Amino acid sequence: MSTDPRAGDAAKYVDPEIMAELLTMRSSIDNIDAALVHLLAERFKATQRVGVLKAEHKLPPADPGREKAQIERLKRLAAEAHLDPDFAEKFLNFIIEEVIRHHHAISEHPPQDSDPGAPFDWASQD
Numbered sequence: 001m002s003t004d005p006r007a008g009d010a011a012k013y014v015d016p017e018i019m020a021e022l023l024t025m026r027s028s029i030d031n032i033d034a035a036l037v038h039l040l041a042e043r044f045k046a047t048q049r050v051g052v053l054k055a056e057h058k059l060p061p062a063d064p065g066r067e068k069a070q071i072e073r074l075k076r077l078a079a080e081a082h083l084d085p086d087f088a089e090k091f092l093n094f095i096i097e098e099v100i101r102h103h104h105a106i107s108e109h110p111p112q113d114s115d116p117g118a119p120f121d122w123a124s125q126d
């Protein structure tokens, strides 16, 4: 019997009627999480290109002024959307920290001329 990946542990202790409602909500969560992964992948593609541009032109990996403006903007958007602005700030800072780490790595090991736009292949990493 194949198990529904949406069921999780709840299947063991939730009544069937409530379980059906929970599964419907989890279907939406699955779609949203998939969209988040795709959105993040696109964002990192763009930031990798920025990292290459910065390395080529000897620009610093981080731009605190840009970060401040972007965080303020996203906190405003979060408040309008009834999302906790402090959570939005933490989430963005978490992503930016990773981007800057990549930019440092790119500046230390710039891509070869033969392969300037090659995406980093996370899937082949251990």
Ligand SMILES: C=C(O[C@@H]1C=C(C(=O)O)C=C[C@H]1O)C(=O)O
Pocket: 047, 050, 061, 062, 063, 064, 066, 067, 070, 095, 096, 099, 100
């Ligand atoms: C992507 C950039 O590099 C860094 C990462 C940022 C981000 O992920 O939003 C913003 C500013 C920089 O510290 C950039 O300079 O635009």
